[in-house]
Amino acid sequence: MSHDGQAEHLKRYIRDVPDFPKPGILFRDITPLLRDRQAFDEAIERFAQRYRGQQLDAVVAIESRGFVVGAAVASRLKIGLVPVRKRGKLPHRTHQERCTLEYGEDVLEIHQDALAADERVLLMDDVLATGGTMGAAVRLAQRLQAQVVEIAFLLELTALQGRQKLTPHQIFSLVQY
Numbered sequence: 001m002s003h004d005g006q007a008e009h010l011k012r013y014i015r016d017v018p019d020f021p022k023p024g025i026l027f028r029d030i031t032p033l034l035r036d037r038q039a040f041d042e043a044i045e046r047f048a049q050r051y052r053g054q055q056l057d058a059v060v061a062i063e064s065r066g067f068v069v070g071a072a073v074a075s076r077l078k079i080g081l082v083p084v085r086k087r088g089k090l091p092h093r094t095h096q097e098r099c100t101l102e103y104g105e106d107v108l109e110i111h112q113d114a115l116a117a118d119e120r121v122l123l124m125d126d127v128l129a130t131g132g133t134m135g136a137a138v139r140l141a142q143r144l145q146a147q148v149v150e151i152a153f154l155l156e157l158t159a160l161q162g163r164q165k166l167t168p169h170q171i172f173s174l175v176q177y
Helices: 005-013 031-035 037-051 065-077 132-143
Strands: 015-018 026-029 058-062 080-086 094-101 104-111 120-128 147-156 171-176
Touching: 005 031, 005 037, 005 171, 031 037, 037 065, 037 147, 037 171, 058 065, 058 132, 065 080, 065 120, 080 132, 094 132, 104 132, 120 132, 132 147
Parallel strands: 058 080, 058 120, 120 147, 147 171
Antiparallel strands: 015 026, 080 104, 094 104
16 A cells, blocks of 8 residues: 555645535545645645656546646646546547446546557546546556556545555555545
8 A cells, every 4th residue: 555644734634525415425625735835735746756757758637636636746747647537528539438436427538649558657636535437547548558657646535445446556645534
């Protein structure tokens, strides 16, 4: 299990929102962390330090909060960003993958020409819950024959055991609940 206990103090910038988006779900809201320039900068720099020197070609980030974290990390590493979006949001030819979420189902897409074979990629999202969304993103990257170096999350909800759905990939989460 890969995580950095020294980042646990960032939890004070993550707000609990009960019954969102539906009753029974405890939503971990990262917007206070995004708003605090020092906390956000620290989170992004921790990711950048971890991935500097790994010869990554791109960050593959999942809509929508994953874009915020992924774009900042990609910029810091001076590499490109590849968006994975919900069905119908990308304008060019796409590959699709169905995913099961903590509270429903969806279809994710990636542009067919987004990655070249053997490109080294970091997959990123804000939260690892059940692993369904990231599982679909991994399948999309693999369909394009990219090499998934690691999968990274700002926070992980360990009780939901999403990590198990993503094996055998290397997984990193900055904060765990």
